Amino acid sequence: MATTNKQILLAARPTGFPQPTDFRLAEGPVPEPAAGEFLVGISYLSVDPYMRGRMNAARSYADPQKLDEVMGGGAVGKVLASRHPGFAEGEFVVGMFGWQQYAISDGGGVVKVDPRLAPISTSLGVLGMPGLTAYFGLLDVCAPRPGETVVVSGAAGAVGSTAGQIARIRGCRVVGIAGDDHKIRWIREDLGFDAAFNYKAEARFFEKLKELCPAGIDCYFDNVGGAITDAVFPLMNPGGRVAICGQIALYNLDKPDTGARLLPLVLVRTLKVQGFLVFQYADRYGEAFPQLARWLQEGRLKYRETVAEGIENAVPAFLGMLRGENIGKQLVRISSR
Ligand SMILES: NC(=O)c1ccc[n+]([C@@H]2O[C@H](COP(=O)([O-])OP(=O)(O)OC[C@H]3O[C@@H](n4cnc5c(N)ncnc54)[C@H](OP(=O)(O)O)[C@@H]3O)[C@@H](O)[C@H]2O)c1
CATH class of the missing domain: 3.40.50.720 (NAD(P)-binding Rossmann-like Domain)
Structure with a gap:
């Protein structure tokens, strides 16, 4: 396993359309899980329109993204090491792991992903x-x-x-x-x-x-x-x-x-x-998810993904999505594990 964790930080609050210089690539050591935590190796991260609003200083419905911190966002990956009783090594999980290659989690807001149901990337799109x-x-x-x-x-x-x-x-x-x-x-x-x-x-x-x-x-x-x-x-x-x-x-x-x-x-x-x-509908996700999965399996619901390669391309993928360069869900592939 690599020892370096590449991360994208918000370096400046954009004015108007965001610029590549509003972001910064940082490198740190791959973190180790403490008791009650697990380490996730990210497979795909999501770039989403809502992230643009969180780059502003003013709070809307959620706290602003902090400057010089890892860009927040959904990601799916594999548990590489675990000291958490509810998450085992080898399981796939989706959560707010941020724009980075590896993340530590205590399981808060994390959902397990069944790779037999559909490709794990769908947990950030049609099944997410x-x-x-x-x-x-x-x-x-x-x-x-x-x-x-x-x-x-x-x-x-x-x-x-x-x-x-x-x-x-x-x-x-x-x-x-x-x-x-x-x-x-x-x-x-x-x-x-x-x-x-x-x-x-x-x-x-x-x-x-x-x-x-x-x-x-x-x-x-x-x-x-x-x-x-x-x-x-x-x-x-x-x-x-x-x-x-x-x-x-x-x-x-x-x-x-x-x-x-x-x-x-x-x-x-x-x-x-x-x-x-x-x-607002979190308590009804259990109704929607099986229905979406069933439509997907029946071929009644189709999806498409636009996939950028590598953490270095997260910012271009985000800016491209804002310009309309994506068809279907815009993702960034971090690792094919
Ligand atoms: N309410 C919620 O809980 C919630 C949750 C998720 C997403 N959303 C919102 O839903 C919308 C779609 O999100 P998504 O994740 O599915 O993104 P998306 O549609 O996959 O990607 C964004 C798309 O917006 C279009 N766009 C960009 N600038 C535009 C403009 N000036 N006028 C018209 N279209 C423009 C582009 O497509 P074109 O090529 O067609 O321009 C671009 O591909 C966003 O507004 C997002 O904030 C809301």
């Missing part, structure tokens, strides 16, 4: 936090009925691609919005979305949506916010439901953006617009 987000946002917040029209923005990403497929499974007509022609082909041809468009190739979002949603929009699963969302609301049907999952179009703005004033539409169309955070 993004999959659970899609499940609860779609089924609990939007609660679509068969035959309704569901629009998903960020539709070819980890959350959006899953949310759209769950809406299809529920018998809805699903329209996706994403920023690349390859993404549009994937969600239309492989995932079975009924219609989709590339917002980077389409100047008139409202007109395009109107054409693709002739019966109006009953549910909107919003991953992005901004101008796309401004175009969706006027097409919402009375009694429509909007799940505010993410607002990635706004995460890198260095000054607040004023968009359309949408609340009159919320009023007159009697819309339900609800933000949600996946961990």
Whole structure:
């Protein structure tokens, strides 16, 4: 086993779009577990949009990422040594291990991963936090009925691609919005979305949506916010439901953006617009996980991963994800153990 643990630290708080210089690679010794702890050799780490918000100094729903500390984040790996009675050497585990090659854990927030069920990387995607987000946002917040029209923005990403497929499974007509022609082909041809468009190739979002949603929009699963969302609301049907999952179009703005004033539409169309955070549903993960796994095994739920190689590529992978270079879940492979 290697003796060096490479880690990525947050070196500076980004202003606007993050820069490579906001991060720093550090090296230290591979830590040894104390009594009640175990050592994890990381296989894959996750880069996620929420990390951008935590790089700001202000607290939102979670504490900010501390400067000069290992970037926090989900990762999956193998227990290499254990002095914890509940975790044995050789087991696979997923937890908030951070952007590093090795991590020490006391088991807090750690879940065991069954590598026979699906590749372990899925514990960071379709069978992990993004999959659970899609499940609860779609089924609990939007609660679509068969035959309704569901629009998903960020539709070819980890959350959006899953949310759209769950809406299809529920018998809805699903329209996706994403920023690349390859993404549009994937969600239309492989995932079975009924219609989709590339917002980077389409100047008139409202007109395009109107054409693709002739019966109006009953549910909107919003991953992005901004101008796309401004175009969706006027097409919402009375009694429509909007799940505010993410607002990635706004995460890198260095000054607040004023968009359309949408609340009159919320009023007159009697819309339900609800933000949600996946961990609010922690006590129901046990309901969602087996269902997601079953759909996956039945081939009704498909997923894709974009995998960067090596800890040195964690920052480029994160920045690339913010620019839309990922199809499906963006991961970083740390080791193939
Ligand atoms: N509420 C929760 O508990 C929760 C949990 C997980 C994630 N989220 C949110 O869900 C959203 C999706 O997360 P994810 O992990 O699945 O990421 P993802 O969709 O796999 O990756 C992010 C995608 O955002 C799109 N994007 C970037 N800038 C954009 C812009 N200005 N306008 C429109 N799209 C833009 C890019 O795709 P394009 O090529 O299509 O632009 C990019 O691929 C994020 O907003 C995230 O914060 C919320």
